Amino acid sequence: MAAVCAASRVLGRKIVSSTALPAVCQTSNRKLHFSIYGKRGDAKVSDAISTQYPVVDHEFDAVVVGAGGAGLRAAFGLSEAGFNTACVTKLFPTRSHTVAAQGGINAALGNMEEDDWRWHFYDTVKGSDWLGDQDAIHYMTEQAPAAVVELENFGMPFSRTEEGRIYQRAFGGQSLKFGKGGQAHRCCCVADRTGHSLLHTLYGRSLRYDTSYFVEYFALDLLMEDGECKGVIALCMEDGSIHRFRAKNTVIATGGYGRTFFSCTSAHTSTGDGNAMVTRAGLPCQDLEFVQFHPTGIYGAGCLITEGCRGEGGILINSEGERFMERYAPNAKDLASRDVVSRSMTIEIREGRGVGPDKDHVYLQLHHLPPQQLAAHLPGISETAMIFAGVDVTKEPIPVLPTVHYNMGGIPTNYKGQVITHKDGEDMVVPGLYACGEAGCASVHGANRLGANSLLDLVVFGRACALTIAEINTPGEKLSPLKPNAGEASVANLDKIRFADGSTRTSEIRLNMQKTMQSHAAVFRTGDVLKEGCDKMDSVYKSLDDIKTFDRGIVWNTDLVETLELQNLMLNAVQTIVGAEARKESRGAHAREDFKDRVDEYDYTKPLQGQVKKPLEQHWRKHTLSYVDPKTGKVTLEYRPVIDNSLNAEDCAAIPPAIRSY
């Protein structure tokens, strides 16, 4: 049977890969054929229902999955270093979710007042609630000024002061002199389109170095062999062909997974594809229970009102017209760290001082600011407020609510960007695999991310991945052999979904998942509600077996892609909620009503003298590593310690844990 199929399919086309052995997948009885032959250029575009999946093999030195800020920076860095790089992305690069970023990039340039990166380091460690790895944070904050200057040299048009230096604005959680010197102004921005400017600059630069872009290719899975990552397999949406990108180095930069929740500020593309690929490869994801709720998402649609509004002077008010943040964070007030602000807003609502007919949100007031300032520095806000909330920001306040915004967790890496696992108490590098951006967890954000640190995270760690790869590899190295049928299981899954004819539609399952996550794993979490949520998510996960899709084509099949994304979201969701249920403490963005305090190795509210240090199993200042069995949805949890030393103790003293107040 196989030989007949093989013979009938070998066409006189250029074979890119040296392997030519077809393989027939035995697991499905739909006679799925999985063959490898070259198909370039004269592909026939056909929407006919076919059981054939032509596979094209590519060989590169490095493949980057995702073309947002981190992916582009990695691709550009690799191409500049001479590596033959492919960038596989399901979206055109300038349409990645990075484009939505309006805040800015933190860097201790010292243009507005005297500044020191060690103060930024302190702010970030404190902001992470001491769950961040201090070596990675040291690396990021020390590199920040150089990274911003580098972007400026690439042509990024930062907003400027009258003297022509880069304008820096205030942002939440940033202070001077280790928290004792007042608000710091270190957020560099390009008006309100920093994200777009970053993408445009990096994309333009990377093209000059001959990066190969595979746009609108949906990455399905990693090609793993003997614990080593050998590339990625992807679906080309334009013609339904399957592509295997073989490379010695794979960089995952696929972004976050906000779409697991019903209300989030993320675009519909934030589906955690990279996290899911890593999970299916049997590797852990780290700290997924830490989901940041941005204080100011528009009530209803969830569209984001940037923290920059508060940086420019906007204030949050309750039903009594009170600027309530003065009570919760006397020093930083409305610019306290996001988790502090989100929790404060939720407490105000729960205590009956919410606004609106259901008293279930609060107001963000901007109309006391001069209209020219609003127009110049925050132009997009007016439109968003009008379209999605029906509000004129120069006259009325905007209704806002804490909304899912960012995922601190992701694929665990060391400070160089290499993906790690944890065995027998040791961190071990997974050869050939790297991660950066929101998809990665280095971990610089720990339990809570500070505003404007994410764009910084993208460029610093995108560059770090490129540097690490360049350090340990040379361009043009021969690739190790790959099994001829590598990636078969991914194609079998694709085929199964494409013809799925169960009883529940993709959109129904997705809504069930989103509503469960929203009700059971929101800003405030309680033990029994979380437990109920875990059980519900378990049955929602199992309902995937009975899914129903309707589009049987293979070309531009949005139904298929959204179902693949749902599978990815589901893996992220179960790890998030099970991790949240298991973590019996409150830290950063993870707030538990039944365990209101942090549980560290010492009780930091009291002097350390005479205290006995708790072993790792008895406290919670540790990273969660979660694994999922994709067939059943069962989550297994392990833990690894936080890295408490900086890269160089003389250069930058590590910050010992303390009580976190603003």
Add this chain to the structure above:
Amino acid sequence: MFSANVARKAVLSVCRASLRPAVSTVIARGYRGDAPEPAVIEIPLPPWQDRTGESLDIKRKRLLYESRKRGMLENCILLSLFAKQYLNTMSELQLKQYDRLINEPSNDWDIYYWATEAKPTPDVYQGEVMDMLKEFAKNKDMEQRLDAPNLEYLDKSN
């Protein structure tokens, strides 16, 4: 530094935008408050190209995907609702206009600002489809626009 991958790159490159900008960048510095901000970022990107040889059905399917998958939530909601209403009944000329409108601009926010009339639409994007989009954004029927629609409206077996 460059290995003999050059020839292989030529074969393997499937970059859709294959033109290389051959200009050096000129950076105009804008001052806060005084001089106007530079309206255009200097680094030129490869120009957008209309796809040839694509049937109208395939074009509609592609534009559906590209309407639903945008850079930020506002556009995801606006364009997927717009696509639900109009995409399947657009003429060939309208499809071409829409294709250009949602694929050529490099900043997704610009499309949003033009649709909501926060900024004037550049001449190249003016046309029937832009007018339809502006009208749609006004939401005269005051329908609830809290999220992008599900795909089931396309299921013919419904």
